[in-house]
Amino acid sequence: xxxxxxxxxxxxxxxxxxxxxxxxxxxxxxxxxxxxxxxxxxxxxxxxxxxxxxxxxxxxxxxxxxxxxxxxxxxxxxxxxxxxxxxxxxxxxxxxxxxxxxxxxxxxxxxxxxxxxxxxxxxxxxxxxxxxxxxxxxxxxxxxxxxxxxxxxxxxxxxxxxxxxxxxxxxxxxxxxxxxxxxxxxxxxxxxxxxxxxxxxxxxxxxxxxxxxxxxxxxxxxxxxxxxxxxxxxxxxxxxxxxxxxxxxxxxxxxxxxxxxxxxxxxxxxxxxxxxxxxxxxxxxxxxxxxxxxxxxxxxxxx
Amino acid sequence: xxxxxxxxxxxxxxxxxxxxxxxxxxxxxxxxxxxxxxxxxxxxxxxxxxxxxxxxxxxxxxxxxxxxxxxxxxxxxxxxxxxxxxxxxxxxxxxxxxxxxxxxxxxxxxxxxxxxxxxxxxxxxxxxxxxxxxxxxxxxxxxxxxxxxxxxxxxxxxxxxxxxxxxxxxxxxxxxxxxxxxxxxxxxxxxxxxxxxxxxxxxxxxxxxxxxxxxxxxxxxxxxxxxxxxxxxxxxxxxxxxxxxxxxxxxxxxxxxxxx
Numbered sequence: 001x002x003x004x005x006x007x008x009x010x011x012x013x014x015x016x017x018x019x020x021x022x023x024x025x026x027x028x029x030x031x032x033x034x035x036x037x038x039x040x041x042x043x044x045x046x047x048x049x050x051x052x053x054x055x056x057x058x059x060x061x062x063x064x065x066x067x068x069x070x071x072x073x074x075x076x077x078x079x080x081x082x083x084x085x086x087x088x089x090x091x092x093x094x095x096x097x098x099x100x101x102x103x104x105x106x107x108x109x110x111x112x113x114x115x116x117x118x119x120x121x122x123x124x125x126x127x128x129x130x131x132x133x134x135x136x137x138x139x140x141x142x143x144x145x146x147x148x149x150x151x152x153x154x155x156x157x158x159x160x161x162x163x164x165x166x167x168x169x170x171x172x173x174x175x176x177x178x179x180x181x182x183x184x185x186x187x188x189x190x191x192x193x194x195x196x197x198x199x200x201x202x203x204x205x206x207x208x209x210x211x212x213x214x215x216x217x218x219x220x221x222x223x224x225x226x227x228x229x230x231x232x233x234x235x236x237x238x239x240x241x242x243x244x245x246x247x248x249x250x251x252x253x254x255x256x257x258x259x260x261x262x263x264x265x266x267x268x269x270x271x272x273x274x275x276x277x278x279x280x281x282x283x284x285x286x287x288x289x290x291x292x293x294x295x296x297x298x299x300x301x302x303x
Numbered sequence: 304x305x306x307x308x309x310x311x312x313x314x315x316x317x318x319x320x321x322x323x324x325x326x327x328x329x330x331x332x333x334x335x336x337x338x339x340x341x342x343x344x345x346x347x348x349x350x351x352x353x354x355x356x357x358x359x360x361x362x363x364x365x366x367x368x369x370x371x372x373x374x375x376x377x378x379x380x381x382x383x384x385x386x387x388x389x390x391x392x393x394x395x396x397x398x399x400x401x402x403x404x405x406x407x408x409x410x411x412x413x414x415x416x417x418x419x420x421x422x423x424x425x426x427x428x429x430x431x432x433x434x435x436x437x438x439x440x441x442x443x444x445x446x447x448x449x450x451x452x453x454x455x456x457x458x459x460x461x462x463x464x465x466x467x468x469x470x471x472x473x474x475x476x477x478x479x480x481x482x483x484x485x486x487x488x489x490x491x492x493x494x495x496x497x498x499x500x501x502x503x504x505x506x507x508x509x510x511x512x513x514x515x516x517x518x519x520x521x522x523x524x525x526x527x528x529x530x531x532x533x534x535x536x537x538x539x540x541x542x543x544x545x546x547x548x549x550x551x552x553x554x555x556x557x558x559x560x561x562x563x
Contacts, residue, residue: 013563052405053562072314072408080406086399090327099326102319103407151407 003028003063003155003186009048010057011041018044020210021058026188028154031181033201034190035289037297041210042190043083046157049188050075063155076104079148083159083190085140087132093119093143094128097150104151114150121176122146138169145176155186162196174199194290204289208297218289226287226295227251229267234259235280245273256299263287307558311551313416316409320417321424323400324390328425339429343378344436347371350497351442362499364528371442372524373496375433375451376458380516383426383459384487387466388479391418395470401561411561412554419467419550423459430455437527445529454526458519461542464549465515471556495520515545 002025011019019041026032034042047053049060051071060067065074088096094115101111119125122142127135135143141161148156161177162170170193177200181187191197197204198218205215214221222228233246242260247253249269250262262270267284274282328335351367361369394400401414434451437443469482493507494500494516500508511517518538525532532538 050406072316072410075406075408078406082402082406084399084402086403088323088327088400088403089398090330095326099319099323100403100407102322103316103404103409105316105319105408147403148406 001028001064002026002061004049004188005061006045006049006058007060008058009045009055009060011044011048011053011055017210019048019055022207022210022212023058024205024212024215026155026186028186029181029184030203031177031187031189031201033197033204034188034207035192035194035197035204035293036190036207037192040207040297042207043159045207046159046188046190050078050080050157076151077154079151079153079156081141081144081148081156081158081161083163085144087140087143087147089132092129092131093124093135096132096143097147100147101150106151111150114152118146118149121149121179123172136169138165138172141165141169141173142176145173149180153185155188156180158187158189160191161189162191162193170196194288194293198289206293206296213296214292221292222287222289225292227263227265228287229264229270230285230287230291231262231264231267231270231274232259232283232285233262233274233280234282237277238280241273241277241280246270249273254294254299261291263291307555307562311412311416311554312410313412314410317413317417317420320404320409320414321421323404324417324421325424335425336428336432339378339382339425340432340436342381343374343429343433347374347433347436347440347442367440368442368528369499369524370497371433371437372451372527373494373520375430375437375455375527376494376516376519376523377491377496378433379426379430379455379458380462380487380519382429383422383461383463384466384483386425387418387422387463388470388473388482389476391422391467391470392473392476392479394418395561396473411557415467415550415554415557419460419463419553422463422466423456426459426463427455430458443527443529445527447526447529447531450526451523454519454522457539457542457546458515460546461515461519461549462545464546464553466549467553468549468556471553471560490514490516493517495524515542518542 004026006022006024009019009022010017022045034045036042048055049062051068051074054068062074063077067074088099091099097115097118098108098111119128122145124139124143127139162173165173174196177187189201201218203217204221205212214225216224238258238260242253242255246260246262250264252263254261264270271284274280347367347370351370355366358366404414405411469479473479493511494514500511500517518541522532522535522538
């Protein structure tokens with residue numbers, strides 16, 4: 001039984017179809033990742049799922065309630081970590097959680113009982129009375145995550161939860177999200193960090209220009225869309241090498257600036273050729289999700 | 304584009320949003336009350352006693368007693384307008400507080416209602432503060448003046464609702480300046496706040512018949528001076544109509560702006 005099901009969702013702004021026929025379902029306990037370049041339609045898809053905007057076509061069922069028709073009821077069991085910080089700057093850390101819990105109709109006593117656990121979870125126990133302005137970016141992000149949990153939701157939406165965070169803060173968030181998944185929560189996550197998607201999501205969809213262009217587990221996507229070996233080559237004369245030797249040895253070549261990416265089933269012939277060209281430097285690595293992403297959505301900048 | 308013209312779909316979920324604003328206000332309450340009180344008090348004392356000393360009686364009472372009703376109404380109006388414009392705009396557009404709230408089980412209409420009721424609540428405090436000063440100064444000794452108290456929330460709702468509709472159209476804070484200079488200020492001049500409406504040319508009086516502030520003053524002044532207002536049902540109906548129409552317009556405009 002899906003906690004979230006979208007059928008042929010469509011939404012246009014100013015004649016451009018931002019979400020152009022998207023269908024998916026999310027099972028309880030799953031971590032589903034929505035990947036895509038900026039402007040792919042990820043945030044609009046989330047807004048449609050939450051009932052914050054009406055679709056031009058298609059339907060959404062959230063926690064078994066039709067949305068947006070019964071969005072108010074559906075959101076009782078849902079938590080949201082938005083992309084931009086919208087913590088209440090007039091309040092302390094504790095007040096932010098208390099006031100947010102009230103929006104769900106929870107009694108103060110119940111919320112106050114949950115706050116110590118939430119602060120512990122967010123690593124903010126020592127900052128309970130701190131004002132929002134005194135928190136670092138990572139702390140604010142963690143507090144936003146704690147705020148999304150104040151109603152003990154079954155399903156949590158996260159819109160780029162680690163954008164703008166340093167590696168320490170990012171790893172801490174990932175660890176917390178794994179904790180939530182272990183507790184049986186369902187997570188829907190948008191991101192453009194492939195590493196994040198690979199670590200957390202059992203299933204992903206890659207979105208571009210309003211459509212899902214691929215979906216599956218990270219391993220499936222890599223196996224289905226890309227050769228297992230990648231050799232990145234750069235240095236003087238790399239383009240000449242690529243045209244003369246690389247192209248024949250790799251199943252696929254991509255040039256990006258001064259670097260040539262060689263994708264191949266077997267890396268040995270490429271590496272042998274490169275060993276005869278001391279002027280070229282290279283990196284041999286297994287293919288990853290980022291390679292899939294770049295293959296499917298292209299290398300050009302989006303904004 | 305979806306239909307945005309359906310009637311406001313509000314629920315009691317607006318109460319926690321109202322409480323949120325109350326909690327912020329409580330942190331700054333003293334400064335806020337003093338700020339709300341200082342401006343009308345300066346008018347009552349400065350104009351009332353200063354200018355009033357040059358004037359014979361106005362409509363049979365000392366000028367300061369005449370002015371008192373105008374100050375109660377315009378001060379209530381100003382507080383509701385400021386709150387529903389500058390403060391609500393901050394919460395909606397700058398701090399994105401509304402976005403956070405709407406991820407909880409509330410609708411945009413709930414948030415708009417909370418803002419309206421909050422603006423009215425705050426304006427009642429302003430009006431009460433001026434009323435208290437009026438009673439302390441002995442400018443009104445009639446028990447009928449107590450009937451001004453239930454009038455205050457109605458004034459607050461009417462002007463809060465109009466101001467919310469302005470907020471729904473505002474691209475920046477500058478927009479509100481136009482509303483004040485082109486809307487509120489001329490209205491104060493045409494509503495009998497500083498001088499009796501009957502002194503104005505007939506054309507202006509005709510305009511005044513449509514101004515909510517004129518109807519508020521037409522209710523508050525007799526009550527403060529100790530007699531029952533004429534046509535009071537009409538005045539109440541006009542204020543109610545502004546509150547309802549303003550709120551409806553605000554919800555439609557907010558939906559277009561935020562839920563597109």
